[in-house]
Amino acid sequence: MGALLVAGTTSDAGKSVLAAGICRWLARRGVRVAPFKAQNMSNNSAVTVEGGEIGRAQALQAAACGLAPSVRFNPVLLKPGGDRSSQVVVLGKAVGEVSAMSYRDRKRELSVIAQTALAELRSEFDVVICEGAGSPTEVNLRATDIANMGLARAANLPVIVVGDIDRGGVFAHLYGTLALLSPEDQALMAGFVVNKFRGDPALLEPGLRQLRAVTGRPVYGVLPWREDLWLDAEDSLSYVADGVIGRPAAPVGGQWLRVAVVRLPRISNATDVEALAGEPGVAVRFVTEPSRLTDADLVVLPGSKATVSDLDWLRRTGLADAVRLHAARGLPVLGICGGFQMLARTIDDVVESGVGEVPGLGLLDTAIGFAPDKTLTRPAGKALGQAVTGYEIHHGQVLRRPAELDGLIELSDGAVEGAVAGPVMGTHWHGLLENDGFRREFLRWAAGTAGRDGFTAAEGTSFAAARTAQLDLLGDLVEEHLDTEALLALIERGAPEGLRVLPPGAPPLD
Known part of the structure; x- marks a missing residue:
């Protein structure tokens, strides 16, 4: 059939x-459809069937198509x-x-790679739905663009532009993007x-008519605001600092379990905690900031793209001392990937930060060293008596762990992954909390450790069903x-012939 950007x-x-x-929508109509994003910028990523890494948004779009994630869906x-x-x-x-400037020198090579991946997908699928990056009218970047109009021009893709009316100024945004x-x-x-429109559609219609009149282009529709669309946010920037995640239902028992997730400056795979929410x-x-931990039952240190730098930020803000105090009071702490690494006694990093050995928080008796090659796996095992799967994306490796330190996950070969020491638990596995049986046992452990005897873990909650x-x-x-x-x-059929061209400096909308 074709493609769309x-x-x-x-x-x-x-x-x-x-x-x-x-x-x-297309997949439910029986169309063989695949997603594509030539270039994504995000620290939220997923491991593919080939053992590679792509943006998490493209993994979600693949699931929407009924496909397993592939590196071709997000080549850069x-x-x-x-x-x-x-x-x-x-x-x-x-x-x-790369730096922002040095990356420009690689754009030609990367553009060829992206266009080749798109051509292969178009030969295999009925439709490919492409997603742009940022805005197509970053005029300072247009000459080297490989994800927006640069891709559209190279592959002759029709383009639709979406604007967020909840931010305000949507007509100026849409008109200005074209102009x-x-x-x-x-x-x-x-x-x-x-x-994200809220209100009476009749109030919006005069603006839509004027937009059509001055641009010569249709508005394909108006999507309403939906509060229940919050899972798998593309970017941690979507989360407001000190903001609540999701909209949890009332507790089954008499008490809430309060979870504080430290929003690291370079947080990665922040979506791990959505299963809890x-x-x-x-x-x-x-x-x-530290005061937000004082009434928390459970503290989570999530993943980080810059473990040593974010650990330094924890110390400078006072959050490192607050996390240690939380654990010293016997309250539970969970570290995931980079957060797990921060819990170690030492971190030796000559790969990401290049600073060498630095002290960790010392809450787990382990030593972490960074390897040049990244671990990218989709493992399986058993944790808290439950079968579990997950995915790993990290340079950091556990170099030392005493035999008496309990592991969190049992692997099929008898080895263990992660660690548990009193109220502190850590793992390199992303997606672990998406395992329903494990999540319920983990919540029982966290509530019991925190003294929340009135909290009851709900039975029957399915994260996979919520995502579906x-x-x-x-x-x-x-x-x-x-x-x-x-x-x-x-x-x-592609973009219609003879679309109106707005001249530079065209008059603004009324």
Whole structure:
């Protein structure tokens, strides 16, 4: 049939969820559809069937299509480790660190890789739904763009632009996105979608009519605001500091379990804790300063793309002492991946930070060393009496652990992964909390350790079912609120001929 590029007026305008919704809608119609994002920038990632690494949003979009994640769905992934440098992952494998300026020199090579991956997918699937990156009108970056109009021009993709009306200024955003493009780019921009609308649609219609009149392009639909769309957020920037995650149901027992997740500056795979936030009676909050830990039952140190740097931040903010005090009071602490590494006695890092050996928090009697090659696996084992699966993405390795230190996960060969010492638990596995049986046992352990005898772990909560329901909801929103016949025509035939070109300096909307 064809392909489509979903662009956005800004980051977090709704590109990822709209692309996932279109994928789900098409898959339910029996269309063989695949997702694609030429270049993603995110520290939330997933391990693919090939043993590579891609952005988590593309893994979710693959699930919407009924597919296992593949490196071809996101051939270039940038993982920021600092304000001016990122790790570059190409076809699933880390190939080095780059600065913003040095990355520009690699764009031609990476553009060829991305276009080749897209061409292969288009030859194998009926439809490929592509997602842009940021905004297509970053005019300072247009010459080296490989993910937005650069990709659209190279592959002759029709483009729709989604804007977030909840932020305000959506008409200016949509109009300005089109007006700032060159005539050649404008020729592929076929229309608009408004996202996160609350209120009476009749109040919006005059603005939609004027947008159509001044641009010559249709609005394919208006997606309503839905509070229940919060799982698998593409970027940790979507989380507000000291903000509550999800909307938990009331507790089954008489007490809530309060969970404080430290929002590290370079937090990675923040979605690990969403499975906790989906449990009745579990209140999960991101925190950035020590006072927020004083009333927490459980503290979680999540993953980090810059373990040593984020550990230094913990010390400078006073959070390191607060976490140690929490554990000293006998209250539970969970470290995941980079957070697990921070719990060690020492960390020797000549790979990410290059600083060598530094002291950890000393809450687990382990030593961590960073290896040049990244561990990328999708393992299975048994933890707290429950069968578990997960995925690993890390340079850090456990170099020393005493025999008397309990492991958290038992592997099939008799080896152990992770560690448990009193109220402190750590693991390199992402996705561990998505295992329903383990999560219930973990919550019982955490509540008992914290003295929350009135908390009862709910039976029957299924995180996989919650994720499936969200994907179906996205498909429903596309089917019910977009002009799907027009969308199908766009996918099949490409951008219409003779679309109006807005001249530079065109008058603004009234």
